[in-house]
């Protein structure tokens with residue numbers, strides 16, 4: 001008999017990045033700030049809420065009660081509901097998901113469920129916005145906790161990107177060259193607001209995910225002389241470097257500095273302008289951790305997410321999206337040892353699914369994606385029971401004029417298949 005997540009005894013982590021984690025996964029977090037997984041360098045917008053609106057009765061309910069209520073609501077809603085869960089989502093929530101995947105797959109999964117009236121997105125805000133933009137008319141998207149954002153997505157706001165675009169347009173002009181290429185193509189990582197996806201749609205640009213980033217950069221270089229890549233500098237740098245673009249032609253754009261902290265000559269010579277953004281979870285991985293894994297487990301395979309810094313990706317055996325990591329683990333021979341550089345909930349789940357292999361997280365400190373972690377089963381129960389009662393809670397609706405342009409960039413992304 002398999003033990004459900006609710007029956008498992010959840011031990012407090014031995015060492016974690018945030019004291020709040022010691023409380024265990026069923027307790028609510030309520031402190032201001034990004035919480036576990038955040039770093040001191042995060043640019044934290046004000047005001048930031050960690051806990052969305054949730055009636056006290058749901059906060060007081062026992063895990064068993066919440067479990068029963070979620071299952072009952074799910075059964076009542078039947079095919080009218082599809083629950084999507086990102087790989088980084090905690091197991092206490094993933095157990096209810098109809099489909100678990102990476103952000104590219106979840107964007108597609110939403111499309112393949114035309115009969116579902118409601119897409120319950122157990123991921124983060126930018127993923128739910130994307131699902132809303134791609135949903136068919138009459139489908140709604142719900143994010144159980146509206147405070148489930150992404151600290152990296154918050155690092156590029158619309159005003160700063162507009163300012164950057166104005167500054168670089170002054171330098172590059174807006175005319176195409178002899179080959180018909182635009183001076184710059186904007187490329188936004190999926191981990192960004194709908195407004196920035198719309199910006200890309202309006203300016204001949206595209207969205208990428210970590211699974212199709214190289215296809216997308218090729219698409220962009222067929223149409224432009226350069227790329228402005230935001231918000232994740234690491235995914236941009238790692239992908240462009242693998243395509244042979246020299247580091248000297250990848251200046252960083254710091255939105256708080258004039259010309260992003262560069263000279264005009266550096267910008268003219270650039271092939272990829274990298275926005276100064278990063279993921280706090282993936283930034284924690286280091287080459288020293290890889291060296292230690294190799295010393296402790298000779299023959300270990302090291303696989304990391306491309307949001308990790310470049311030296312970490314270079315020192316690893318392979319780098320790829322969350323789905324790439326999952327497939328690599330599945331393909332590994334029984335008895336293999338794999339050290340993984342990505343979010344802890346996903347790594348722990350993979351270890352549980354593959355007891356014949358040794359799978360561990362490179363970071364010895366337990367550090368989940370703090371924003372994904374905000375989707376507690378209490379929020380899921382509350383939003384699902386609302387639907388049963390005919391009340392739609394926490395719906396994500398992108399304004400139509402933003403959705404229209406964002407869809408252009410997202411459809412280009414969906415056509416750029418991962419290699």
Ligand code: 13P
Pocket residue numbers: 101102103104191209210211279307320321322323
């Ligand atoms: P994937 O695109 O691999 O799903 O990753 C999303 C993400 O947020 C990684 O931090």
Ligand code: SF4
Pocket residue numbers: 088124149150151152153191279280281282343369370371372
């Ligand atoms: Fe954002 Fe990092 Fe969490 Fe991914 S892991 S959703 S980039 S904060």
